[in-house]
Amino acid sequence: MKIYENLCVGCGRCHPYCPAQAIYFTDGISKVAQDLCFECGACLRSQVCPVDAIYESEDVYDYPRSVRKFFSDPTTTHKETNMPGRGTEEVKTNDVTGRTAKGELSIGIEVGRPTVGTRIFEVEKITKALAEAGFNDFEEKNPVSGLMKNKEKGILKEEVLHERVLSAIVEFTIKEEELERCLEVIEKAAAEIDTVFTMDLISCYDKGMKIRVQDIIDKSNFTPRPNAKINIGIGRLNDEEA
Numbered sequence: 001m002k003i004y005e006n007l008c009v010g011c012g013r014c015h016p017y018c019p020a021q022a023i024y025f026t027d028g029i030s031k032v033a034q035d036l037c038f039e040c041g042a043c044l045r046s047q048v049c050p051v052d053a054i055y056e057s058e059d060v061y062d063y064p065r066s067v068r069k070f071f072s073d074p075t076t077t078h079k080e081t082n083m084p085g086r087g088t089e090e091v092k093t094n095d096v097t098g099r100t101a102k103g104e105l106s107i108g109i110e111v112g113r114p115t116v117g118t119r120i121f122e123v124e125k126i127t128k129a130l131a132e133a134g135f136n137d138f139e140e141k142n143p144v145s146g147l148m149k150n151k152e153k154g155i156l157k158e159e160v161l162h163e164r165v166l167s168a169i170v171e172f173t174i175k176e177e178e179l180e181r182c183l184e185v186i187e188k189a190a191a192e193i194d195t196v197f198t199m200d201l202i203s204c205y206d207k208g209m210k211i212r213v214q215d216i217i218d219k220s221n222f223t224p225r226p227n228a229k230i231n232i233g234i235g236r237l238n239d240e241e242a
């Protein structure tokens with residue numbers, strides 16, 4: 001995002017809308033630090049500028065800078081997946097898609113948050129650590145998977161590594177019995193990255209509404225918050241015995 005220097009009156013109204021703290025004052029007007037900007041569009045969409053000085057940069061859809069917008073602006077669609085948003089529908093439609101089968105677990109690691117954000121190279125630290133440990137069944141339709149040069153090794157394309165985004169979600173699937181080891185790998189990778197992340201662990205309920213891996217989760221160093229996201233109305237059971 002950029003600001004017309006000849007229009008800006010330095011009122012500062014746009015500053016609080018920036019989750020990257022990329023807008024700063026200089027010589028009585030505001031400018032956008034191009035390296036910090038996520039291209040999330042929040043400042044422009046807020047329509048707070050009294051003189052219409054905020055405008056989208058001409059290079060915002062040029063690759064690799066385009067990665068910033070696709071990962072940070074929920075109103076845009078990823079070229080890699082043709083899907084809006086930063087991840088996929090994951091568990092919300094699992095009763096229809098059966099994407100996470102019984103005996104499997106899907107894991108989503110959301111790297112970065114507003115104000116903190118992340119560089120893509122921090123995301124790669126996690127994908128590489130996972131792949132090195134054999135966890136490289138990355139979700140095909142996920143935007144981070146679309147940035148991969150070598151999926152087997154979790155290596156991302158060099159040209160996107162320094163791009164800064166609001167957040168990016170790594171999604172992959174493991175066998176239930178691999179969970180303990182996988183959590184150890186994620187915990188070790190967490191110590192190496194210079195941002196924050198949250199993690200989704202997606203499983204099917206066992207009979208009696210039990211989560212089979214609950215014991216492993218409880219013994220781990222992660223703090224679980226059991227909840228469910230279901231798109232009510234489109235579901236139908238894909239398991240007769242469920």
Ligand code: SF4
Binds near residue numbers: 018023037041043
């Ligand atoms: S596009 Fe987003 S990150 Fe960039 S200056 Fe505007 S609000 Fe800040």
Ligand code: SF4
Binds near residue numbers: 009013029049051053
């Ligand atoms: S809201 Fe507009 S005029 Fe005010 S500081 Fe931001 S760009 Fe400048």
